[in-house]
Amino acid sequence: MKAFQIVKKRSAGYARERMKLLLVSERIDCSPQMMKMLRNDLIHTVKKYVLIDEEQVHIKITQEPSVIYVKIPVQKKRKQLDHD
Amino acid sequence: MSEVIVITSGKGGVGKTTTVANIGTGLAMMGKKVVVVDTDIGLRNLDVVLGLENRIVYNLVDVVSGSCRLRQALIKDKRHPELYLLPSAQTKDKSAVSPEQMIKLTDELREEFDFILLDCPAGIEQGFRNAIAGADKALVVTTPEVSAIRDADRIIGLLEANDLRDIHLIINRLRPDMILRGDMMSVDDVIEILAVNLIGTLPDDEQIVIATNQGEPFSSKNSRAEEEYRNICKRLLGEDVPFMDIRQKKGVFGRLGGLFRK
Numbered sequence: 001m002k003a004f005q006i007v008k009k010r011s012a013g014y015a016r017e018r019m020k021l022l023l024v025s026e027r028i029d030c031s032p033q034m035m036k037m038l039r040n041d042l043i044h045t046v047k048k049y050v051l052i053d054e055e056q057v058h059i060k061i062t063q064e065p066s067v068i069y070v071k072i073p074v075q076k077k078r079k080q081l082d083h084d
Numbered sequence: 085m086s087e088v089i090v091i092t093s094g095k096g097g098v099g100k101t102t103t104v105a106n107i108g109t110g111l112a113m114m115g116k117k118v119v120v121v122d123t124d125i126g127l128r129n130l131d132v133v134l135g136l137e138n139r140i141v142y143n144l145v146d147v148v149s150g151s152c153r154l155r156q157a158l159i160k161d162k163r164h165p166e167l168y169l170l171p172s173a174q175t176k177d178k179s180a181v182s183p184e185q186m187i188k189l190t191d192e193l194r195e196e197f198d199f200i201l202l203d204c205p206a207g208i209e210q211g212f213r214n215a216i217a218g219a220d221k222a223l224v225v226t227t228p229e230v231s232a233i234r235d236a237d238r239i240i241g242l243l244e245a246n247d248l249r250d251i252h253l254i255i256n257r258l259r260p261d262m263i264l265r266g267d268m269m270s271v272d273d274v275i276e277i278l279a280v281n282l283i284g285t286l287p288d289d290e291q292i293v294i295a296t297n298q299g300e301p302f303s304s305k306n307s308r309a310e311e312e313y314r315n316i317c318k319r320l321l322g323e324d325v326p327f328m329d330i331r332q333k334k335g336v337f338g339r340l341g342g343l344f345r346k
Binding site: 010011012013015016018019020022023026027 | 229230233234237238241262263265266267268269270273276277278
């Protein structure tokens, strides 16, 4: 676990993650800040209708063809009952 | 069947001109008839890297403006009988040439040469648009740094937008020691980020600086970068050459082994 953390702290890993995020947003002309806003808006909208796991929402954008994939895990009904 | 290849990068200083000089020389040494064209008007460079700076009479702008014939401007490299240079102009600027004129020029060169290599200026303005206008294929040069990678991605997007889809990546100045300790992005990292075909991986090699000082590409004996430039030439000729493992030469014995490897 510790070794993993050391690897993650190395600068190449940071560079790779930063570039992936930046280039995806630049390719569709949508800044990282706007991507964050898109994510929040999506969560907000879906939440009005179903119970979702907000932490696990993933947005992926592919280039050829350009498609936005959004993965929003829905929480089980049992949990909903727990809330009630 | 001749091929027009533009070597581009977006960012300056990543090794475009050195790449053109080495691939041009390498292909000529393999018996192909090659012309290297410096399209960076106003900032002439390819001539000094090739050691041909004292032989320039006419230049690219003279040719496209009709001030001289193409043959008069071509400089024959006496060390490599199949290699020619078309130098850029030093006193004009990018607006002296149009994309249409470049297409006409490359078409004329196609009749004489097997390979036409175009050294593209940095940036995405008119110089870039001129350089890519007549090209069939693009080699995008980058280094494993965030700035160069971001610009390479932008360039790839612009090439595709201009219907130039035969794009290959050269990753330059790789430092195996830094990659091993996790402080430099690896070849796999860069390919994953840019999602483009790889055609060459070049180690950071001081022999290249020495060869450039002397104005003589391919002059050293034990240069790993030159070995890989030769591999890029073979790949351009359609050979399937495996990529060298950048992690080699680790430790003293590996280093010695590397010297003797063919």
